[in-house]
Amino acid sequence: MTALTDLVFTNGFTADLPADPATDNRRREVRGALFSRVAPTPVKAPRVVAASPECAALIGLDPAELETEDFARVFGGNALVPGMDPYAMTYGGHQFGHWAGQLGDGRAINLGEVEGPGGTLDPWTLQLKGAGPTPYSRSADGLAVLRSSVREFLCSEAMHHLGVPTTRALSLVSTGEQVLRDMFYDGNQKYEPGAVVCRVARSFVRFGSFELPASRGEAGLTRQLADHVIRRHYPELGAPPAPEPIPQEIYVAWLEELRDRTARMIAHWSRVGFVHGVMNTDNMSILGETIDYGPYGWLEDYDPDWTPNTTDAQGKRYRFGHQAAIGHWNLTRLASAVVPLLGETEPLQALVDGYPEVYAAEWGAMLAAKLGFESFEEDLDAPLAAELFRVLGSAETDMTIFFRRLADVTAETEDPFLTLRDAYYAPDEVNEEVRGALASWTASYLARAEQRGVSDEARRERMNRTNPRYVLRNYLAQLAIDRAEKGDDGGVGELLEVLRRPYEDQAGKDAFAEKRPEWARHRPGCSMLSCSS
Numbered sequence: 001m002t003a004l005t006d007l008v009f010t011n012g013f014t015a016d017l018p019a020d021p022a023t024d025n026r027r028r029e030v031r032g033a034l035f036s037r038v039a040p041t042p043v044k045a046p047r048v049v050a051a052s053p054e055c056a057a058l059i060g061l062d063p064a065e066l067e068t069e070d071f072a073r074v075f076g077g078n079a080l081v082p083g084m085d086p087y088a089m090t091y092g093g094h095q096f097g098h099w100a101g102q103l104g105d106g107r108a109i110n111l112g113e114v115e116g117p118g119g120t121l122d123p124w125t126l127q128l129k130g131a132g133p134t135p136y137s138r139s140a141d142g143l144a145v146l147r148s149s150v151r152e153f154l155c156s157e158a159m160h161h162l163g164v165p166t167t168r169a170l171s172l173v174s175t176g177e178q179v180l181r182d183m184f185y186d187g188n189q190k191y192e193p194g195a196v197v198c199r200v201a202r203s204f205v206r207f208g209s210f211e212l213p214a215s216r217g218e219a220g221l222t223r224q225l226a227d228h229v230i231r232r233h234y235p236e237l238g239a240p241p242a243p244e245p246i247p248q249e250i251y252v253a254w255l256e257e258l259r260d261r262t263a264r265m266i267a268h269w270s271r272v273g274f275v276h277g278v279m280n281t282d283n284m285s286i287l288g289e290t291i292d293y294g295p296y297g298w299l300e301d302y303d304p305d306w307t308p309n310t311t312d313a314q315g316k317r318y319r320f321g322h323q324a325a326i327g328h329w330n331l332t333r334l335a336s337a338v339v340p341l342l343g344e345t346e347p348l349q350a351l352v353d354g355y356p357e358v359y360a361a362e363w364g365a366m367l368a369a370k371l372g373f374e375s376f377e378e379d380l381d382a383p384l385a386a387e388l389f390r391v392l393g394s395a396e397t398d399m400t401i402f403f404r405r406l407a408d409v410t411a412e413t414e415d416p417f418l419t420l421r422d423a424y425y426a427p428d429e430v431n432e433e434v435r436g437a438l439a440s441w442t443a444s445y446l447a448r449a450e451q452r453g454v455s456d457e458a459r460r461e462r463m464n465r466t467n468p469r470y471v472l473r474n475y476l477a478q479l480a481i482d483r484a485e486k487g488d489d490g491g492v493g494e495l496l497e498v499l500r501r502p503y504e505d506q507a508g509k510d511a512f513a514e515k516r517p518e519w520a521r522h523r524p525g526c527s528m529l530s531c532s533s
């Protein structure tokens with residue numbers, strides 16, 4: 001267990017890669033470099049609203065430190081620990097399908113890379129989000145509000161506990177400052193409390209980090225960044241140490257691995273009902289982790305066309321059922337950006353073309369587990385799944401509750417609808433046709449389980465470690481935010497506590513597993529979010 005001031009910073013990113021020579025924090029285009037050194041902007045009154053002991057353990061930080069004033073000062077942006085080397089990264093990206101040019105860390109400042117308990121082979125980047133302007137802030141303020149910071153903090157940790165690859169969150173610090181926001185971009189500006197989240201990941205490099213130098217013909221930078229990512233974050237690929245060049249097949253193996261991880265991550269999203277909301281290429285991690293929690297949402301009633309993001313309400317590009325396809329599109333953008341590494345396009349094309357098959361296999365495996373089966377057998381399980389999703393879509397049904405309750409349906413169940421009743425938003429209005437389809441689907445499902453020789457007990461056990469009881473329902477997050485905005489941190493803490501064990505039925509916590517109440521159906525923050533954060 002290490003004290004805050006004894007953390008060891010190795011700073012591999014800034015040590016390895018070209019820096020922007022200017023350090024005056026002017027907003028501008030930055031060329032020929034991958035990052036700019038910039039310090040966080042101090043805030044009025046940093047106060048820890050919540051912190052994650054599991055995330056502290058990742059970096060070996062003594063959990064007692066989370067309570068200290070020094071911790072609030074460092075993670076609110078008012079002080080640095082010796083060895084930190086703060087910087088913002090450059091990147092570009094395709095936003096909603098269109099090339100957007102230079103974006104970069106407009107309100108994220110990496111404090112440095114710290115050694116975890118595993119030493120030099122265990123590097124973690126600490127990043128403050130909302131700690132003030134950087135050269136990449138464009139016309140914005142570099143700040144974040146409490147509302148969006150609560151959401152990022154809780155969701156990062158919730159996703160981790162659900163077993164979904166994700167960046168982590170160490171702390172949520174309120175700043176005592178007021179930040180002006182137009183929540184729905186409709187001319188209604190108001191002041192909101194400011195906050196800073198400390199995110200933790202092995203790396204915050206994005207697909208867009210490669211697209212920007214590629215768009216400028218800076219092939220040298222593309223290669224330096226790829227070599228850094230491969231050597232430092234994909235050691236299993238066995239790249240030779242610098243200055244020896246990395247052979248072509250290792251670049252290909254890296255991208256194949258990233259393709260597989262990206263497909264797996266999105267299959268996990270489908271499993272737990274997560275909708276990212278802004279799958280722009282600048283929000284795609286080079287490690288295949290969920291990154292940048294903005295206007296995300298959790299599927300309540302099963303609706304593949306749902307998106308929480310009001311900015312995307314027209315095209316619904318990032319709707320639940322389209323995320324897998326967007327993963328493919330985004331990988332294609334990354335592959336185009338790294339063509340100069342290989343000098344030829346065939347191997348890149350081949351690996352990108354392999355994505356749909358990889359995704360199908362990942363999703364099949366998860367679907368099988370959701371149904372309590374060991375593996376997915378295409379011929380028999382695919383029609384069963386297709387009919388299930390048709391039934392789910394035929395009446396407003398809470399996906400999370402449905403799968404959890406389905407584990408309790410057995411051959412002894414007289415009327416499966418009664419076991420699954422809680423999952424329906426208007427159970428009294430579910431008609432005979434829907435009930436009939438549900439009954440006949442459950443009969444085929446149980447027959448299939450029997451045919452595969454899966455006992456009810458084994459099925460239930462597998463289902464309950466695949467289908468969470470507790471997810472970060474949009475309205476639950478909003479209730480915690482409402483309290484936090486009034487100075488009561490309790491809601492955030494309670495939610496974090498429940499979300500640490502999402503697969504366990506926790507005594508006295510039923511309220512956190514209930515479907516969205518009617519009042520939340522159209523309330524901003526519960527069903528509608530925007531990129532404003």
Ligand code: AMP
Nearest residue numbers: 103104105106107137140141142143292
């Ligand atoms: P996002 O939609 O949050 O992924 O952000 C897209 C780009 O806008 C990124 O380059 C962000 O750093 C930048 N950005 C978003 N909000 C702010 C802000 N308040 N201040 C400065 N830059 C921002």
Ligand code: MG
Nearest residue numbers: 282283291292
């Ligand atoms: Mg982003």
